Amino acid sequence: MTDHAETAPSTTPVAAVRIHPADTVATAIADLAAGELLAIGGTGVRPIEPVARGHKVALAPIARGAAVIKYGFPIGVATADIAAGAHVHSHNLATALSGAGDYHYAPPAPAPAPAPAPAASARSFRGYVRADGRVGTRNEIWIIPTVGCVGNLAARVARIAGARHAGRVDGVHAFKHPFGCSQLGDDLGHTRALLAALAQHPNAGGVLIVGLGCESNQLGPLLDGIAPARRAHIRTLSAQAVEDDEAACLALVDDLVAACADMARTEVPLSRLVLGVKCGGSDGLSGLTANPLVGRMADAVAAVGGKVVLTEIPEIFAAEQMLMDRAVSREVFDETARLVRDFKDYFIRNGEPVSENPSPGNIAGGITTLEEKSLGAVQKGGKVPVVDVRRYGGEATIPGLTLLEAPGNDAVSSTALTAAGATIILFTTGRGTPLGFPAPTLKIASNSPLAARKSGWIDFDAGQVLEAGFDSAADALLGLITATASGGETKAETNEERDIAIWKSGVTL
Template identity: 45%
Template sequence: MNNFIILDDHDSVAVALQDIPEGTVLKTRDHGDVTTIEDITRGHKIALEDIKKGADVIKYGYPIGHATQDIKRGEHVHIHNIATNLSGELSYHYDPIKVPAKGKKDDRKFMGYKRPNGKVGIRNDLYIIPVVGSVSELLDPLVTEFKALHPDDGNFDNVVPLKHTYGIETPQDNYERARKILVDAAMQPNAGAVLICGLGCTDDDELKKMKELLEEANGPIDTKRVKFLSSADSDDEIADGLAMLEELNEAVKDDHRTPQPLSELKIGLKCGGSDGLSGVTANPLLGRLSDFVAAQGGTTVLSEVPEMFGAETILMSRAKDQATFDKIVHLINNFKEYFERFHQPIYENPSPGNKAGGISTLEDKSLGCTQKSGTSSVNDVLMYGDKIKTRGLNLLQAPGNDLVSSSAEASADCQMVLFTTGRGTPFATYVPTVKVSSNSYIANLKPRWIDFDAGQLMNESMDSLADKFIQFIIDVASGKKTNNEKYNVHGIAIFKTGLTK
């Protein structure tokens, strides 16, 4: 295995694939022999040439910042000698590039649940959704009682409580946004049945409003599969809730998987706890998967808008048309305006963990993050809380926060979320969350977190590993449980702005 990689012929830095001691000779094609003049940690960058103060540092074929001092050939390149080039808002113009032709059609199928509205789920889950946060704690005893009667989750694949903290005391814009996400969750194609719990004693009449919103969005409610529990109207909400869960369990007993085309896949693309290898291994692997799904007529969704800053022009150049380009510009500028409205620096990124893993600037991080999108055209842009309308690659308005962004992808109807990580995380959203490690170290250290090890790319070709990964994703879509499902790790987080009363 080589101990370093140069990602583009134009790069002025290499990336260490393993810890490299001082004095190691790196044999390169275009830069000759480069001797490291200090120890280099896995995932960190090495100068391939002398870089003058003020000159751009090139990685992925693009500037990732500028040198803040003279950097010697073989020196460690990181936050002590490089800074971002980004500042303020930018002006953009549509300069489309030729997007590679779509790949070959694949005849494989996955085994999914066809819903009456035409959507396809990859799970037949029971969702228990509190309309207000004050009844969230009711969910734990309900789940405990149900699982005591049905240790294997009854006729469901998973029992998923969607606990949150929002209520009618929440400022109106936040509460309305939260309610929209909860309505989205109730209509998620992975939901075989839903119990919606409310307090039932408020002037807002939150359960009635929830019913109205569901009917507006999805037509008449199937009362066999969607139940409403009002705590205020029940003498024993646990007993009444459990009775409703039993009715829902009975309603799905005849549901079964049937062969579905890969065009029905809708997959979220996310990363968190990234390191210097995320943009080398795990994120490009997701990019391959994204291009494959798009070629089959399926859909992938890329979110985390702040982690597009510095690489947004690459996405803009792949917009399918002027209208989509304009949507991307609005997506980027709207999020920058949001930062400014709350007096936050736009480009204060990456995180301390990212830096420890070898990521130096926001451009460095964003160019690695956007590798998840592959090379396909950007076909649509979704606002927060929107459902997918267009096949192919979509961009989604959501923050860099892992929990909020992943939940937004699930609420957009992604049946699963692929989550790359270099430093690891136990987090999962409420749909199957596939953790893909950028390195084998974290995969071996955290086998209960990591589902697929992209660090295998150190010893295996991208073509070979991508074939295995695609089959793995088809298996997950067909029922293979992810680690978060095995260990009952599920969650939802909702985007919030402003104050809390």
């Protein structure tokens, strides 16, 4: 929808954009002064007050109680009469979202012949082909602690081994976390499933799982969650069972490096990529630039047979029907509806409204309601058919778009994307963040000022679509993705930003 946003004629500086012809607001793409003429779709609106970049300006009078329309859909209800040209935000717009969800299934229409994707089909990258046929974008050694008690041991071993084996593998990394003990039931199960999934990731040529010995998250049950065919590259150690735990860990890492150091990159088609899509610190331009640009990447990868994973389930609330309409079967539709309802119930059980979003940073950037945030966020999935639904710790296995259970938290959801098999993560942001995760993570700025100001964080400037359009930006971003998959460092990797976070959802003893 954003590709067809209405803008001013080329002779007039474009200061605001109406995304859909039905919209009653436009989004400022630069700070607007009062009285500045906005030539949008012939409306000739002038702001009656200053409107910051990313914020909304009313294109016509909006009565109190009326829906405010953006992306062609309601994003909430006016809480006061809004004059044409007025700033539309938290002071005069509120969510209309409730916990209810009445979803409707329509059988998918016969699939048209796939649109040609010459740019994508011609792309390839140099990846590591694993024994089971999956392809990694890195050949690293990962050290995974079962419990927080041995997290520092894992980090110390990674530092020593990383220096010892520099140049033989793409890196040695430890992923500390505070969990693995004093957890019960499903909460412990979440931790175990997540760590087991990470241990099977194709970017890890070798994995050392380090336990303490007395923790709840015992090595045996954790290994039971790993397919036997994927255990050849995994070593385990219980720190309490050996005299010199550091030396024992280093010896196992030496063994893992020896086994995978000679692995060479191989030219493979783009279809072998697993793309995770994520947004964090969004602003009012995210749904106009970065997210639809990432949606084009999702379309390109899926069109040639690749996999795309979308998560942050609370950030599809109010836009979930759009995804459900793309379900390839009644079964996938039902699983999607169940996933969304379960997440809404999770909020309600804990006494929280399902609309408890956006964040303070989102609001400062111009996003007012969860409806607005969600309608912008789901664009990261492009137009790819929804083929599967996976619960937390699950793996994406089917070409197309997989919906993955995880909350919106940046670190938790990006870790879940990695555990689901994502070998590249595209992370859009309007505010900026230095965070990085086990899978290479490309930060894509929604606006050019952020890309210029935080060049040490940002890998790609999606603000360029406002000047040059989507086609050239999409070609450039696809090129960056393939270069990164072939070994090019992301800014987060250069900055040694590589962490995990686990979804804590239960009682701690």
